[in-house]
Amino acid sequence: MSSPEQAVPPPAEVMTIASPINLILLSLFVVLVYYQLRPKAPVSLPKGPPPVIFRTFTPTTLLPYNGTDDQPVYLAVRGRVFDVTPGRNFYGPGGPYENFAGRDASRGLACQSFDEEMLTQDLKGPLDDLKDLDGEQLENLQSWEERFSEKYLVVGKLVAEGEEEA
Amino acid sequence: MDPNTSIVAKLDAFAAELLADWNVYSTLIVCGIAAFVVFSFVTSKDTDIHPFLLARQSTAFPVRQPGESAPYRSLETPHGFPLRSGLNVKDPGAPRWTSGRKGDLRDIWKAAVRGSMEEDGKVSGKQGKIYTVLGRKAIEHSLDQVTQDFNVIGTRLQSAKVNTVAICLTDSVELLAAIFAGAFYGIKTIMIPHNLEAEALSTLLQKSGAEALIGEAGALDLSLVAKSNEQLSQVIWVAKLGSRHMDWNDVPEDVKGTLEVGVWHELVEEKKDLAGLEVPSWDPSSPASSITTVWPSKSSAGEFVEYQSENIVSGIAGLLYSLPRPQRYSPSDVVLSIDSLSRSYPLCQIMAALFSNASVAVNSVAGENVDFALATVGVSPTVIIASSRTMSEYHSQFMQPHSGPVSKFARWVQVRSLDGGYMPSHGLLNQVANAGPTSELSLDKLRLLCISHRVDADPDVQLDSEQLADLRILTGARIVYALTGPGVAGAVSQTNVFDYRRFPGPNHFGAPLSSVEVVLKGVPDGAEHEEGEIAVSGPSVICGKTTLAGRIRIRNDNTFELRH
Secondary structure, X not given: OOOOOOOOOOHHHOOOOOOHHHHHXXXXXXXXXXXXXXXXXXXXXXXXXXXXXXXXXXXXXXXXXXXXHHOOEEEEEOOEEEEOHHHHHHHOOOOOOHHHOOOEOHHHHHOOOOOHHHOOXXXXXXXXXXXXXXXXXXXXXHHHHHHHHHHOEEEXXXXXXXXXXX | OOHHHHHHHHHHHHHHHHXXXXXXXXXXXXXXXXXXXXXXXXXXXXXXXXXXXXXOOEEEOOEEOOOEOOOEEEOOOOOOOOOOOOOOEOOOOOOOOOOOEOXXXXXXXXXXXXXXXXXXXXXXXXXXXXXXXXXXXXEEEOHHHHHHHHHXXXXXXXXXXXXXXXXXXXXXXXXXXXXXXXXXXXXXXXXXXXXOOHHHHHHHHHHHOOOEEEEEOOOOOHHHHHHHOXXXXXEEEEOXXXXXXXXXXXXXXXHEOOEEEEEHHHHHHHHHHHHOOOOOOOOOOOOOOOEEEEEOOOOOOOEEEEEOHHHHHHHHHHHHHHOOHHHOOOOOOEEEEOOOOOOHHHHHHHHHHHHOOOEEEEEOOOOOOOOHHHHOOOOOOOEEEEEHHHHHHHHHHHHOOOOOHHHHHHHHHHHHHHHOOOOOOOOHHHHHXXXXXHHHOOOOOOOEEEEEEEOOOOHHHOOEHHHHHXXXXXXXOEEEEEEEOOOEOOOOEEOOOOOOOOOOOEOOOOEEOOOOEEEEEXXXXXXXXOEEEEEEEOOOEHHHEEEEEEEEEEOOOOOEEXXX
16 A cells, blocks of 8 residues: 655556556457448459350361360250260260260261261261251250250350351 | 466466456446447348349350350349340239230330239229429329320321321420320320420421421421421420410411311310220230330431330330339339430339339429439429439539538448448438538438439449449438430349449449340450440340440449440
8 A cells, every 4th residue: 555655656556547458458449440440342252254255166176175184075966066064974075975075966866876976977078967867866856956955055156167157 | 387387377477467457447448348349239230232142243144256245134034034025914814824915005004094003913093193393393193184185185196197296395294195195096106305496306307207296385486397397297285384375276377278286285175075084995916106215416416216115115124123122113102203204214214103103203394414403392202213414413513512520420420331231321410411402302202313324425424433322321312323325225234222332433334134135245355354335135125136335344243334
């Protein structure tokens, strides 16, 4: 306890706002107020992947898109090129339809056959015109095409080598 | 002693030393902290909309053509689904599960006359009203009166074998009636801005080939117009209240015999018993007539843009559904347009309001450049439709001089809540901040401000997000800000009503309406943001597709930013 004789009272005895505990509490207060009042930036979402550019393929330029080396898997049906990468398990390497990857699959789908013979061998030649298919096969092809259009994106069109657009 | 206990012991000693200094100030500070935490907890509010919905406001198709951007669409109509093409009108007696018709203007009037509908489909029959605002007073009209008017005028025009009628009126109940007369009696309607020179008007009439003209009595020189328009056979004058005692039936000497002149209120008075109050019935499969508006251009008096009925209903539906359900027009709304109805955005908004059984107010001074404060006296609207020029001028007139410390503080508090994602409440602070400019306005009930900007309008009148925030605070209303273009009924895009975010520079124009799809042309490859000319397609676009004279850039949140 302080006695009147003492000229300077001990500092601990005086009520002061500048004690360490008060300073700590005050700075806590200031930090709280700052976090509450600081301007908040609007929420932003990460940008999606850039859109695929629609392009014109020839059988030769379509060939690399067969799913090997993490390439996307494309296949063509009646001149439309579908990106079937989401169905990689079926259309990609090792899948039951792997022969179609990077190729014109129209004839194979129409004939319900996954064999090598169904593909157009001559990549430089004209596209398969499918003229020799019968009604049932065309119907088959139609239903495949509809399924593809529902599920997959059309990312390009297929033309024969040497055509103007190619 | 092992080192652990020594550290603990040291800490203990330190804490004891700290706490030994505890005094009344410490208690005060702790109380302050507690009060602040409780206060911010109590006053914190949920955002009006989930922030993620504002972070990506439209969807881009994952495939694009070379040189173009990806097609952008509203979140309401994703890619692969049809764009919104109509009002989904369900006829009484139609099976419940069938999808409704697209509808046309006749369905809109029918819905307005039928009265409001309850949630369960029962008709409660409460009709909206139509007000004409003349200066400080508003005249109330019942819908039946309008039905009667357009029956009389429509029958007269039909019996005179008129195919095309030009309407050159200030915004008024007669203008609305004339539009519906065209819709119900199969007459093509051409809306000509009312403030044109006689020469310009005459040229426009000539180009349009209109056989009938509905104009303001005394506002234009008939002999001059008639001289160069030989196809003109019918003229109907609309006389203002103050000048009805005069005889307007006078025909200039040189066109006597070929031209028939009538006066609106006299015709209605004469024929009203014959025409009746019934809304004429029609075959829903018959096409409704088109509406042509004039899009102003710098070089000439303007070019005609002919909207087919399908374009208009699609534009109306696009605007109607772009608002979330609680924000849509309801029978308790009074929708005031201070932008001219001869422009497609205000026209579609007013039609949307009529379709929703809201009351509608039209102002005779309405136009692209009006005094906001003066134009809004007379009625107490809940929704105002205005142009960006009007609002930008209002802002520079009233907001900028208003920057005392008190209103600055109040603005800061309210902007904070806008940034927090919710509208500031109409509290005492609001009153303090707004004392002055609002005192003369009757905007207490205002809840929504619809602002449209022409794609080719002066870039100076484009509003920035600070101005929009000011307007939100001042009027206490939410804002939608739309981009319009010639050939697109309604609007191309419109901001989300809950989007209060602020960014530097002119404000963006939100996401496309559900009635259009937007592609940018001439996009350079490899740019960080897609930017190009605006190509709009969809059911609300004339001929399905058009390119606008303007460039936009896609922002990170998939909204459109107009570039110059």
